[in-house]
Amino acid sequence: MRMPFIAGNWKMFKTCKEAEKFAEEFKAIYEKDDVRVAICAPFTQLAVLKKAFEGTGIGLGAQNMHFADEGAYTGEISAAMLKEIGVDYCIIGHSERRQYFAETDETVNLKLKQAFANGIVPILCVGESLEQREAGKEYDVVRDQLFADLKDIKAEEARKLVIAYEPIWAIGTGKTATAEQADDMCGAIRDIVEEIYDTDVSCDVTIQYGGSVKPANAGEILNMPEIDGALVGGASLKAADFIEIVNF
């Protein structure tokens, strides 16, 4: 049975002081044990949050990592560095990284392998642009991404994967996919995973929806049968909003 998984993606927001303040506020109101929760924060805040979340069951995620073990890669962070400070998850292939930082399916694939090799659960982001949806290509785009991103990843690793379906046109725009659109694509993603692997793996994989999820629409989206959780951007920055989503 898959437990709902709600993760916050803070993107490039908050200083360490602000992260500590969020943690104090969130811990005071967080009491769920039937929902998996994590915050994916900028690198500088990870150690601060690790300490602040100790004993709460709240998971910790990064938003990117390099695919090499180590090396002359100025400005990059390795999986071992993240693991050392207790990071559980890493967002990989977010559309903002694909769009602004030249992330490709090839680098996403290498990063997924590196995350698994280091015991970090990847949150793999896939999703189509508005142009692609208007052309009726959303299914093909996501299918191509999944086949390329999961190339040569073994079933025993893939079953631990979290996939976030994030239509680019719904990110930070206030335009949410309808619950039906999100549910259709999450179901299609599970079918594609079944095609790549088998039914067992597709049943184990957690599939989130991301894109303008907020307290007002979280219940409708998260109660859809194919949607296992949410990757929340803007609305994860305020403890009062994020808890409403967690308590959907």
Ligand code: 13P
């Ligand atoms: P918003 O919730 O701000 O639209 O961001 C979604 C997202 O990109 C999460 O990764």
